Amino acid sequence: MTLPKVYVTRRIQDSGMKLLDGRVEYEVWEEDRPVERSELLRKAAAADGLLATLSDRIDDELLSLCPGLKVVSNYAVGYDNIDVRAATDRGVVVTNTPDVLTAATADIAFTLMLASARRLVEGNEFLRSGEWVTWQPNLLLGADVSGAVLGIYGMGKIGQAVARRARGFDMEILYVNRSPREEAERELGARRVAFEELLARSDFISIHCPLSDETRGLFNESTLRSMKKTAYLINTSRGPVVDQRALYRACSEGWIAGAGLDVFDIEPVPLDEPLLTLKNVTTIPHLGSATVRTRESMARLAVENLLAALEGRRPSAVVNPEVLDGR
Numbered sequence: 001m002t003l004p005k006v007y008v009t010r011r012i013q014d015s016g017m018k019l020l021d022g023r024v025e026y027e028v029w030e031e032d033r034p035v036e037r038s039e040l041l042r043k044a045a046a047a048d049g050l051l052a053t054l055s056d057r058i059d060d061e062l063l064s065l066c067p068g069l070k071v072v073s074n075y076a077v078g079y080d081n082i083d084v085r086a087a088t089d090r091g092v093v094v095t096n097t098p099d100v101l102t103a104a105t106a107d108i109a110f111t112l113m114l115a116s117a118r119r120l121v122e123g124n125e126f127l128r129s130g131e132w133v134t135w136q137p138n139l140l141l142g143a144d145v146s147g148a149v150l151g152i153y154g155m156g157k158i159g160q161a162v163a164r165r166a167r168g169f170d171m172e173i174l175y176v177n178r179s180p181r182e183e184a185e186r187e188l189g190a191r192r193v194a195f196e197e198l199l200a201r202s203d204f205i206s207i208h209c210p211l212s213d214e215t216r217g218l219f220n221e222s223t224l225r226s227m228k229k230t231a232y233l234i235n236t237s238r239g240p241v242v243d244q245r246a247l248y249r250a251c252s253e254g255w256i257a258g259a260g261l262d263v264f265d266i267e268p269v270p271l272d273e274p275l276l277t278l279k280n281v282t283t284i285p286h287l288g289s290a291t292v293r294t295r296e297s298m299a300r301l302a303v304e305n306l307l308a309a310l311e312g313r314r315p316s317a318v319v320n321p322e323v324l325d326g327r
């Protein structure tokens, strides 16, 4: 029996890699940077399955070169790096890693909220640069998270996990979502509002929607100007949901109080990005799911999804089930 051929575009945790042994014939891109496009196209062309990360653009060009490809397993919950429609048209199953990273991502959103409000990074730099000469009644005063109004844009699993944390901080919870989340309303007292109300009333807005045509550039000059001057914007979803130039103006001209960002238009964010010069903007390098346990769970789930699709079983997290249902 010949084993299916798999290309893995980045070495992931051993807990996942070892599940591949004996089940598939696989090759891994071993470098600590994304696989080059030409190499990806060459390897994918001969593969039955791809295990991809969000650094890999899986578009129609790539798919058109891969007649034998059955599955793209994304090591992420977001899949805006994949042209899902093109994959569906070609009968390629796309899978992702939801649920296992919900808590870690909600935690990082909360981390950025607290760090922004309480000026954590500024304080750390202040201390280490020798500026701390005395305790002062007015030193580095920040904003209260406890008791504040939290606006959640996108009330999926991650948004709801953020809301649960917010309950512990006695926050009032507003949310925008296409459909109502009755359980969150009942259990957390969350209230579904129009986007305009979310912008106008929130002390913190945390973004938890996928990147799509609908959400690209959603936080732009007009919407940022509708926020409170004292409010903070937290983004742990995808960079392009926020217009970075408008956000720079918002944070440097005082339209809003500041921002906490885990994601950027271009990643790694270029060091000449103006946002990086602002003290009221806290930035981290796309660490939403970056805990040991979460990444191990993602690795296992991504491999299990891949193997299921290759072995004719139903993967537990399928993005385009119509491919399986149509078979």
Ligand code: GLV
Binding pocket: 054, 075, 076, 077, 078, 079, 101, 237, 288, 289
């Ligand atoms: C990370 O950004 C993910 O989508 O899993």
Ligand code: GLV
Binding pocket: 077, 098, 099, 101, 102, 156, 157, 158, 159
């Ligand atoms: C999305 O919000 C998820 O956690 O699946």
